[in-house]
Amino acid sequence: MLKLGTKSKVIVFSLFTIYSIIIIVPFLNIVMNSFKSLSEIFLTPFSLPKQLRWENYVEAWTKANLGVGYLNSFFISVFSVIGILIISSMMAYILSRYRFPFRKILYLYVIAGLAFPARLAIIPIFIMLRDVGLLNSRLGLILLYMGTGVPFSVFLLKNFLDDVPIELEESAQIDGASPWTIFRKIDLPLIKPALVVVAIVNFVSVWNDFFFPLILISDRSKETIPLAVSVFYGEYAHQWHLLSTALWLAVVPVMIIYSIMSREFISGMTQGAIK
Helix, strand or coil: CCCCCHHHHHHHHHHHHHHHHHHHHHHHHHHHHCCCCHHHHHHCCCCCCCCCCCHHHHHHHHHCCHHHHHHHHHHHHHHHHHHHHHHHHHHHHHHHHCCCCCHHHHHHHHHHHHCCCHHHHHHHHHHHHHHCCCCCCHHHHHHHHHHHHHHHHHHHHHHHHHCCCHHHHHHHHHCCCCHHHHHHHHHHHHCHHHHHHHHHHHHHHHHHCCHHHHHHCCCHHHCCHHHHHHHHHHHCCCCHHHHHHHHHHHHHHHHHHHHHHHHHHHHHHHHHHHC
16 A cells, blocks of 8 residues: 655645645635625625625526526436446446457447547537437437447446456355346445446536537527526626526536535545555
8 A cells, every 4th residue: 555755745735735725716706706796796806795696596597598408407417327327337247247259349349438539529420410310409419428428437337346246146146036136136236336426427527518519409498507508608798796606506416416425426436446
């Protein structure tokens, strides 16, 4: 196990402190400005609000079309994550437990997606979705996000499944359990931390994605949160109090999900780092 000296600990602690300040201070400033008036932001941009202006939230929610953005982002993110979990967990189980020709080649083919960002193939993706009638649709985005999320998810879940003792499955087989029962009642509960990591990472990635909705969605009734905030910024570029409110509202769901599942997420990340 790597042990750090006193000087190394001070350096590491200092770097993490600086990084935390860089992340936290702008975020807190956005939250504070979301409760201020426009004039108060210009006069005291880094101070606490003198009065909490809750009407900013009502105005930003209405003008930025955040209600529609929330529904679309939630729908797309949830179903993308569900699809990724189902496909990647089954694929990881097959690659980890079964021996068949070209298994390693198939695994390398799957995780090769980690090296090639999907954005590089935006033109073929656009043409393909247009030809099958899924351009400007939520289903098209869901299928796209499922495809881009599977490589990382398979890579992580397979590593966890490789460390699950095979003796547990052999004992279940002796008792007459089917492969599906073994997978569902033994393997999945044992890799729950990894499943949580996969769910949170992909949910955050899909929720925050701006590139694909910008290219593939043209109907305002189907726009996601990042797209709605971007359009709102274009229309109200100088209304900093409303922009701060819209940005704060856009990240609230991610913070809630992480706070609820943080223990499992940290556990999964820690175990993954050890592996």
